Amino acid sequence: MGLEHKMVRVALDDLLGGFSRFDVACSLAWSDLKARFERTLLGPLWVVVSNIMLVAGITVVFGALFNNPIREYVVYVSLGISIWTFLSTVTAESPNYLEMGRDIMFTYNLPWSLQILRRILVQIYILLIHMGVFLVVALIAGVNFTPIALLSGVGLLVCIVFAYGLALGFSSLGVRYRDLAHAIASVMVFLFLFTPVFWTVSSLGESRMSVALFNPVYHLIEIVRAPIIAPGTAGLSWIVACCSTAASLIWGVLVYASRRRDLAAWMQ
Amino acid sequence: MDAMMGIIEIENVSLQYPVRIGGRERSIMAAAAATASFGRIAGDVKTVPQIEAVRDLNLSIASGEKVGLIGRNGSGKSTVLRAIAGHLYPASGRMSVNGDVTALFSLAAGANGDRTGRDNLKLMARLLKIAAADQGAFEKDVFEFTELGEFFDLPIRTYSAGMLIRYLFAAMTYSVSEILVVDEIIGAGDSFFFTKAKARAEQIFKKSNVFVMATHSEEILVEMCDRAIHLHRGRVVDDGKPAEVWRRYATGECS
Secondary structure (H helix, E strand, O other), rough: HHHHHHHHHHHHHHHHHHOOHHHHHHHHHHHHHHHOEEEEOOOOOOHHHHHHHHHHHHHHHHHHHOOOHHHHHHHHHHHHHHHHHHHHHHHHHHHHHHHOOOHHHHHHOOOOOOOHHHHHHHHHHHHHHHHHHHHHHHHHHHOOOHHHHHHHHHHHHHHHHHHHHHHHHHHHHOOOOOOOHHHHHHHHHHHHOOOOOOHHHHOOHHHHHHHOOOOOOOHHHHHHHHHOOOOOOOOOHHHHHHHHHHHHHHHHHHHHHHHHHHHHHHHO | OOOOOOOEEEEEEEEEEOOOOHHHOOOHHHHHHHHOOOOOOOOHHOOOOEEEEEOOOOOOOOOEEEEEEOOOOOHHHHHHHHOOOOOOOOOOOEEEEOOOOEEEEOOOOOOOOOOHHHHHHHHHHHHHHOHHHHHHHHHHHHHHHHHHHHHHHHHHHHOOHHHHHHHHHHOOOOOOOOOEEEOOOOOOOOOOHHHHHHHOOOOHHOOOOOOEOOOOOOOOOOOOOOOEEEOOOOOOOOEEEEHHHHHHHHOOOOO
């Protein structure tokens, strides 16, 4: 029992230590991002290009299929895709986060959770670039921003905390379970179709609306999207998103605390 | 700290690694099936067999000791070092390490081949917790030790193997903590490096209070350590003066 108790302390120190060395996580994330675009002509602009391609493609095809007015629809898709990309990339990659950071974990005297923060920060940088693209799209489309739109920033923070919780759990499970990444990847494909990113909840009709309502990802996207597109309409989403985030964080910390002890042995 | 207590205290410690045979123990689907069926399906994944790399180890290392671990491959040297570094946790027994540990296990971590020697030091300084104010001194020290000349401002992927080791060794040993743990890397590089590395190693080992190293080299053991420990199959079989322990190890008197 004494040993178990001590291990929880080790894990918590590790988690808090990651935040106290936040500057290192930022430098690592920044150098990851630079390395990714090194020796490419466009550099980080590639993030912008691929984002525009996806949004444009969906807008043209599904805008026509659903008979949506282009102006409103492109804003809706651009924002939804940004959040979806962030959440799904972190979730799908997180089982490999610790394995990817093994060299630094075993060499430097730094908290291991720093490797998780580092990878999430990379995705946050990309999310910010996507949000920049969204702002340009929104301005061109003539979106009327109200003061309530500031709530979107809070919504983004909630999404980031949600992703951190999931990443903590999945990264520590992923060290042992090699099929976790595959399992998550296949669920993500399914989830993409079932999440209102490129279709709207109202188009489902009353009978099938529960497909969206029971999906926490929908609510996470909605707390960022609604304050801008339909201010003051996302009360339920805030409740569900905040509860899901609390659950994700608690689950992540518990899994990390219980797995921390055996991580190195599985990584040999 | 209690003056009588060692810096590193290891009592009846066993260290284990999970044995991976079937591959099923690494499947989350199998684990989920076992949980859902209360162990009736794939129940074996719940209890992964463990291999004991180190058994009932007792070891006390006092302040100021320079310890060399010797023994055949698989005798548990690296495992003990990993436990001292705080990566592995004992399955049973008690272990205390009183002080900060610097571990030299691999050298290449955190360096980007596309960046210059100078650029890489900026990130490594952060990883090594070197203060911004010391950055200049850090660069100068590495530059002088490695004698890289103009290569210092070229991407490190252009370095020869020997240059790279010199460079990384210099960066990693700029500042060391109270306890230094080394897993035989000093034997690498050309003979010129070895003489230089030895001088630097002696210098940094003096800075660190306690030093524990795994080695296969009699020369390194005798010159750098004042205590040798011979491990065999995860147990201590000999402990004493380096020259004598090595003689008994080499002649097979102990094992």
